Amino acid sequence: MDLISNKDLATKLGCSVYKIAQLVKTGMPCVPLGARTRRYRYDDCVAWLAKFTPSKYMATWPCMK
DSSP: OOEEOHHHHHHHHTSOHHHHHHHHHTTOOOEEETTTEEEEEHHHHHHHHHHOOOOTTGGGSGGGO
16 A cells, blocks of 8 residues: 555545644544654545544534545
8 A cells, every 4th residue: 555645635535634634633544754744545544534423523524525
């Protein structure tokens, strides 16, 4: 599996980089590379989103639909 950047993941999911950061805080899988850099496996993130139960606020985000 290829690792992609947060910008690429945001583009594929149809949301912002900021939303990706918030999802990571709630447990979305990522691969840390150094202190601040993260990469993502798209398939793992999509599988996690399918199981994730968003809050009312998060449920309105495009990547949650």
